[in-house]
Amino acid sequence: MIIENSIKLDVELPKGDITSKMPVFYNPMMISNRNISILLLNARAVKTIKIADPLAGSGIRSLRFCKELEKGILGDLYVNDMKQTFIKDFENSLKLNSLSSNKIHLSCEEASLFLLHSDGFDYIDIDPFGTPNPFLAAAVGRISRGGILALTATDTAALTGTYPKVTPRKYWAKPLKNYMMHEIGLRIIIRRVQLQGVQFDKALIPVLGYHKDHYFRVYFESQKGKERCDAILLQHQYFLWCKKCLRSMVSEYNKELCECGAHFEYAGPLWTGSLFESSLVKKMVGRNSFTEEQRFLDSLYEESKMDIVGFYDLHECSRLLKINPPRIEDILTKAKGVRSHCNSHGIKTKMKRDEFFELIAKTTEKFKKM
Numbered sequence: 001m002i003i004e005n006s007i008k009l010d011v012e013l014p015k016g017d018i019t020s021k022m023p024v025f026y027n028p029m030m031i032s033n034r035n036i037s038i039l040l041l042n043a044r045a046v047k048t049i050k051i052a053d054p055l056a057g058s059g060i061r062s063l064r065f066c067k068e069l070e071k072g073i074l075g076d077l078y079v080n081d082m083k084q085t086f087i088k089d090f091e092n093s094l095k096l097n098s099l100s101s102n103k104i105h106l107s108c109e110e111a112s113l114f115l116l117h118s119d120g121f122d123y124i125d126i127d128p129f130g131t132p133n134p135f136l137a138a139a140v141g142r143i144s145r146g147g148i149l150a151l152t153a154t155d156t157a158a159l160t161g162t163y164p165k166v167t168p169r170k171y172w173a174k175p176l177k178n179y180m181m182h183e184i185g186l187r188i189i190i191r192r193v194q195l196q197g198v199q200f201d202k203a204l205i206p207v208l209g210y211h212k213d214h215y216f217r218v219y220f221e222s223q224k225g226k227e228r229c230d231a232i233l234l235q236h237q238y239f240l241w242c243k244k245c246l247r248s249m250v251s252e253y254n255k256e257l258c259e260c261g262a263h264f265e266y267a268g269p270l271w272t273g274s275l276f277e278s279s280l281v282k283k284m285v286g287r288n289s290f291t292e293e294q295r296f297l298d299s300l301y302e303e304s305k306m307d308i309v310g311f312y313d314l315h316e317c318s319r320l321l322k323i324n325p326p327r328i329e330d331i332l333t334k335a336k337g338v339r340s341h342c343n344s345h346g347i348k349t350k351m352k353r354d355e356f357f358e359l360i361a362k363t364t365e366k367f368k369k370m
Contacts, residue, residue, distance in 0.1 A: 039297075179343055
């Protein structure tokens, strides 16, 4: 018996690495993922919504939705998993937690078929083991106008350049393995999902996208309209980065010469728009009841105030300058910057590269004299 926040679950904790072959798929590493999905729905939902959990596993996310979503949010809840004993196991979990099954609809199908057999949902949560790609077509096809499509990807190696040949095949883009690889990977998967939507005139706008632990997580709002789709496509560009001097930029082209004379390396095409709806993240921070998420949510909110592409790694910049790195707090204040949640040494700032490097050097020299 385990307890996750408000829910009891009669399963054994996995021993060793998590695999999709486990008889009851419960991943304790995804508690934060589930916490934030509850926070987001409580902060954003303005009406009763129809929810789908196509890859339910142990059913823990849906059980928590039943108990932790605020009154009036949860309408019908459709819970599905292909495991043969799923329906019986979930019904036992409902009894164990004294939950009503009145609004709950259970099924045991392949996830895409489950979605395609429905008439659509206001919220769909795709949380697979590995890539969400096999389920994108059905999920995008069944998300309603104004609905939220939530996606998890745990194949981080394919998105961050560890296996560079996999990324073009799965995500139709080139990765870049450097200190920004997690933000780049996040933007690559966002574009991949958006391309699935625009062919049906569905503009999928990220309202929250982040990297944490071993996964990427993105929440998209589905909007209808050719003009909105065209606007999305304009924000699919390349990210250029100079290994020699650490300059970076967004460009329509993947081959340009840096000011220092070196050729830029590139990643993409990728999403160059916003990762956050700042007002939503602010609401989530204000309504947060999970103390273990507070620091992470605070960092996302701060970053949402400077929602730009790319960042500087303070240690990499200092290495290039051949100096010891100064305290990150001193540089943040002077550069009017914010931390990147993707890198503990990352600083997002609108300062030009030369100005930023000069600031680092002067700050370090000042502390040497002190």
